[in-house]
Amino acid sequence: MEVDAKKVMRDFAVADVRPMGTYALLEMEGDLPEGIMPGQFVQIEIADSKTTYLRRPISICNVENGRLWLLVRDAGAGTHKLVEARKGDRFNIIMPLGHGFTVPAGKDTRILLAGGGVGVAPLLYLAKTLHDGGICPDIVLGARSKADVLLREEFERYGRLHISTDDGSDGTPGLITANPAWDKEFDAVAVCGPTPMMRAVASICAGRGIPCEVSLENMMACGLGACLCCVEDTKDKGNVCVCTDGPVFNINKLKWQL
Amino acid sequence: MATLNVNIGGLELANPVLTASGTFGYGEEFADLTDINALGGIIVKGTTLAPRQGNPAPRMAETPSGMLNAVGLQNKGVDYFIEHIYPRIAERFSSEIIVNVAGSTIDDYTEVCRRLAPLPRIRAVEINISCPNVKQGGMAFGTTTDGAAEVTRAVRAAWPKTLIMKLSPNVTSIVDIAKAVEAEGADSVSLINTLMGMAIDVKRRRPMLSTITGGLSGPAVKPVAVRMVWQVAKAVGIPVIGLGGISDTNDALEFIMAGATAIEVGTAGFVNPRAAEEIALGLAAYCEENGLKSISEIRGII
Ligand SMILES: Cc1cc2nc3c(=O)[nH]c(=O)nc-3n(C[C@H](O)[C@H](O)[C@H](O)COP(=O)(O)OP(=O)(O)OC[C@H]3O[C@@H](n4cnc5c(N)ncnc54)[C@H](O)[C@@H]3O)c2cc1C
Ligand SMILES: Cc1cc2nc3c(=O)[nH]c(=O)nc-3n(C[C@H](O)[C@H](O)[C@H](O)COP(=O)(O)O)c2cc1C
Ligand code: FES
Numbered sequence: 001m002e003v004d005a006k007k008v009m010r011d012f013a014v015a016d017v018r019p020m021g022t023y024a025l026l027e028m029e030g031d032l033p034e035g036i037m038p039g040q041f042v043q044i045e046i047a048d049s050k051t052t053y054l055r056r057p058i059s060i061c062n063v064e065n066g067r068l069w070l071l072v073r074d075a076g077a078g079t080h081k082l083v084e085a086r087k088g089d090r091f092n093i094i095m096p097l098g099h100g101f102t103v104p105a106g107k108d109t110r111i112l113l114a115g116g117g118v119g120v121a122p123l124l125y126l127a128k129t130l131h132d133g134g135i136c137p138d139i140v141l142g143a144r145s146k147a148d149v150l151l152r153e154e155f156e157r158y159g160r161l162h163i164s165t166d167d168g169s170d171g172t173p174g175l176i177t178a179n180p181a182w183d184k185e186f187d188a189v190a191v192c193g194p195t196p197m198m199r200a201v202a203s204i205c206a207g208r209g210i211p212c213e214v215s216l217e218n219m220m221a222c223g224l225g226a227c228l229c230c231v232e233d234t235k236d237k238g239n240v241c242v243c244t245d246g247p248v249f250n251i252n253k254l255k256w257q258l
Numbered sequence: 259m260a261t262l263n264v265n266i267g268g269l270e271l272a273n274p275v276l277t278a279s280g281t282f283g284y285g286e287e288f289a290d291l292t293d294i295n296a297l298g299g300i301i302v303k304g305t306t307l308a309p310r311q312g313n314p315a316p317r318m319a320e321t322p323s324g325m326l327n328a329v330g331l332q333n334k335g336v337d338y339f340i341e342h343i344y345p346r347i348a349e350r351f352s353s354e355i356i357v358n359v360a361g362s363t364i365d366d367y368t369e370v371c372r373r374l375a376p377l378p379r380i381r382a383v384e385i386n387i388s389c390p391n392v393k394q395g396g397m398a399f400g401t402t403t404d405g406a407a408e409v410t411r412a413v414r415a416a417w418p419k420t421l422i423m424k425l426s427p428n429v430t431s432i433v434d435i436a437k438a439v440e441a442e443g444a445d446s447v448s449l450i451n452t453l454m455g456m457a458i459d460v461k462r463r464r465p466m467l468s469t470i471t472g473g474l475s476g477p478a479v480k481p482v483a484v485r486m487v488w489q490v491a492k493a494v495g496i497p498v499i500g501l502g503g504i505s506d507t508n509d510a511l512e513f514i515m516a517g518a519t520a521i522e523v524g525t526a527g528f529v530n531p532r533a534a535e536e537i538a539l540g541l542a543a544y545c546e547e548n549g550l551k552s553i554s555e556i557r558g559i560i
Contacts, residue, residue, distance in 0.1 A: 007290040009531060045529060053476060054320050054528055094291065094531070219318045221325060222528040224291075226283035228303075228329045229318035238311050239332060244287075 005035030005096055007224075014089045015067060023118065023150060024083040025061070028068040028091070036063055038126035039100025039190075039215055039248040042070070043223040044082070045092040052078040057220045057243070059122040059192075060096065062154070068093075069125075071150065073118040097223050101126050101190050101213055101248050107134040112186045113159070114176055114201050116142035116193030120150050122215055122248075123192055127158035136160065140181040142197065146170035177204055186210050190248075202251040203258040212251045218242040260545030261552045262538070264298070264519050266497050267445025269382045269420040271298035271354060271520060274553060275510070275538040278501050278524030279304055279358035279384060279424075280329065281475075282534075284347050291531040296538050298520060299354030302339075302347075304386050306359075307366045309335035319457045319466035324476025324503070325525060326455050328469040331360050336370045340377065348379040355379050358424070359413075360386040367409055368416040381419050385409065388426030388451035400426040400451075403438040410442035422499065425449040427479075427486055436490045436498075448499035448522065449490060450483045476525040477503040484516050491517020491558055505533060507540025517558035 012030035043055035056078045062069035074083040085091075101122070104111065111130065115123045120141055130137045137159040143149045146169040155161050162181035163171025172179050177200045191201040192215040205212035218230040225244035232242050233255045240246070251258075262273035277285070279301045285294045294300060312332025319326045333339075339357070347355060357380055361367040367385060374380050387400030387409050399405035410423055423439040425432055427450040436447050452473025457466040483502025491498045500518030504510055505526035513521050523534040530536070545553055 009291050051320075051322055053323050054325060219316050221318050221327070221525075222281075222287075224283070224287045224528075224531070226287040227281060227318070227327070227528060228312065228332045229327060231312070231315055231317065231332070233314075 005033060005037075007094060007097065008033045009092065009094045011090045012068060012093050014085050014087055014091070017085060017087060019083070020150065021147070022074045022083070024072055024085070025151070026070045026072060026082065026085060028070065028093070029066070030068070030093070032063065032066060032068060033096060036060060036096045037100035038103065038129045039122050040096040040098050041122075041223070041247060042068070042093045042095040043097060043220075044070075046078040046081050047092070049077060049081070052081070054221055055094065055223065056082075057097075057217075057223055058082075059215070060125055061121040062125045062128060064128075071118060071121040094223065098243055098247050099245060101215075102188070103129055103133065104135065104188060109135055109188065110184065110186045111135060111137045111188045111190065112181065113137050113139045114142075114189060114191040114193070114197075115139075116176060116197045118150075119193030119197070119215070120155075121192070123190065124151055124154055124158075126190060127155060131158035138162065138181050138184065138186070140164065140176045140179045142176035142193065143170070175200065177201060189213070191215070199256065199258065202256065205251065206258050213248050214251055214254075215247045216242050216249065217247065260542065260550050262541055262545070264497075264553065266382070266422065266499065266520055267420045269354065273298045273538045273541065274514070274518075274520035275534050275541070276301055276356070276499070276520055276522045277527065277534050278522040279386065281524040281527055284343050285351055286347065288527065288531050289350070292535045295352045296535045297353045298538070299356055300351065301356040301358050301384055301522065302343075303333050304331045304358045304360040305333055305336050305339050305370060306331060306361060307336055307370050309333065309338065314468040316466065316468055317472075319472070321455070321457055321474065322478060324474055324478035326457055326467060326472035326474055327452070328467040328472035330469070336373050340373060344377055344379070348377075354381060356382045356384055356422070358384045358386050364409060364412045368412050371413055371417040375417060375419070382422055383413075383417055383419070384422040384424050384448055385413055386424050386451070388424050388428075400435065401429050403434050406435045407438040407442050410439040410444050414443040420445045422446040422448050424451055425490075426451050427482060427502075428454045432486050433489050433493045436494050440494045440496050444496060446497045446499060446519075447490060447494065448501065449486055450479065450502045453479050453482065475503070477505060479503045480509060484512050487513055487518050488516035488560060504537070505530070507537050507544060510537045510541060511544065511556070514553065514557050515560050517560070519557060
């Protein structure tokens with residue numbers, strides 16, 4: 001078994017903010033720990049607010065030039081503060097947390113990354129890691145319309161990009177499961193997005209016998225495996241913590257009805 | 259140097275700071291982030307005779323300055339603890355290790371205690387008669403003086419070392435319950451466990467928790483906890499361990515002034531994993547600044 005990287009708790013400063021409507025990409029500067037794996041997440045403190053007492057779990061979107069990228073969707077009080085953050089604002093972060101995606105060793109592995117909404121976040125660092133390892137992944141991103149496609153240029157750098165939009169304003173109209181990207185053969189699929197999307201992708205993979213990893217977003221308190229609030233039921237081990245055994249799981253382990 | 263040593267019914271602690279059961283795992287989960295050995299001790303997750311899967315998700319809902327939980331005592335059972343977890347943490351940590359024990363029958367409690375008794379590093383148990391999250395989960399015992407007395411009497415006969423009874427705040431008179439367990443030979447009482455609460459997702463028109471109701475913890479419960487500790491400390495002769503919403507040194511001092519001999523840090527550790535360690539350092543600094551020879555000088559001064 002791989003040894004987990006040591007967790008750290010440190011302040012990070014916002015070095016750059018890229019607003020994108022209800023989303024924002026934050027580039028954070030600080031003393032980054034070693035050994036961050038794609039699919040891992042951080043617990044970020046939203047200080048001075050009684051409605052956001054607990055930290056918020058946010059995926060590691062990328063690690064580049066010594067900066068930590070977080071892609072945040074304004075979903076409530078806590079994420080709103082992050083989306084509104086300005087250059088120089090400081091946030092306390094615990095990282096790296098959880099168990100990420102499998103990074104295949106074989107350079108000729110055919111892998112598809114499927115993402116929708118803010119779920120594209122962890123896939124960017126996965127795409128980059130695969131690219132750095134000599135693998136060119138296929139990437140299919142789903143969005144409502146052209147304007148909602150997140151991080152397009154970044155994804156294009158690391159793989160073959162396919163787009164699906166609900167209104168057909170970009171790429172193929174309809175859901176990502178209808179994208180022609182699926183016409184190819186794949187050895188592995190990684191998916192992160194709204195649950196119905198992950199289910200749809202998982203059932204395609206089940207039908208074709210392709211190993212599929214999903215990234216879950218259960219409600220978390222500690223993010224450290226201590227409180228047992230974030231559990232997901234599994235076939236072999238019963239209730240396990242999404243924050244330590246996950247957030248990434250092989251779909252075969254979960255009790256999802258596909 | 260002032261002394262932070264305290265004695266909880268025979269159990270010597272290097273300082274009065276403990277971690278609350280169910281909020282600190284087995285210490286290992288926090289070990290990268292804080293120095294476990296700087297604490298007086300850790301209290302591990304509620305341990306039952308048989309393994310328990312706990313309640314279905316969702317088990318957590320955030321509420322103003324706190325949270326509701328409905329974990330339902332998920333744990334791998336006492337035998338797994340003894341075989342797999344205890345050897346690891348006993349070797350790794352030098353601070354005291356206290357086991358929180360839960361059960362649905364009297365025999366459950368006594369049997370878990372009997373199995374733990376031979377472990378040299380477990381010098382105290384904290385008996386949870388106050389979990390609001392399982393039907394037969396102890397709170398049934400903890401809400402009547404007769405029930406609390408009955409569990410205490412049985413466990414006292416099975417457990418020769420320090421016996422701490424953890425009390426529920428979901429009662430009419432916590433003082434009566436505290437007196438009842440003291441009369442049956444408890445060495446100490448700890449309070450409070452979570453306050454029974456509930457939250458509704460108005461948009462989905464559904465309860466936030468799978469179990470509908472759950473246990474409230476965090477800063478929101480602190481004033482209730484301070485009041486209960488103050489009342490109980492005045493009424494019993496055994497040491498009181500105070501908890502409920504403690505986040506920093508100032509909070510810990512409030513509980514000590516209200517009469518607590520030791521304190522536990524719970525939910526605050528989710529936000530600041532170093533909270534307990536910082537409180538231990540903060541109490542030492544407070545004694546220094548105020549010329550106290552011992553932290554006991556301010557205990558129960560209110
Ligand atoms: C492992 C993990 C990775 C995540 N990665 C990202 C990311 O990269 N970018 C991003 O924008 N969001 C991410 N999320 C979701 C994010 O944590 C929640 O949107 C956030 O906690 C909501 O907090 P809030 O204060 O903004 O809203 P609140 O007012 O607290 O909640 C608003 C809505 O969000 C839901 N929510 C609350 N907590 C969570 C949670 N832990 N998971 C899912 N939904 C939640 C609530 O049910 C509610 O409907 C991730 C969640 C997890 C568990
Ligand atoms: C997620 C969670 C799990 C808990 N599990 C237990 C438990 O197993 N046994 C127990 O006696 N108390 C348990 N508690 C209660 C705490 O130990 C403590 O009494 C309560 O949270 C109040 O303290 P706090 O406000 O500092 O958290 C749990 C609390 C939380 C939040
Ligand atoms: S969030 Fe606490 S155990 Fe996963």
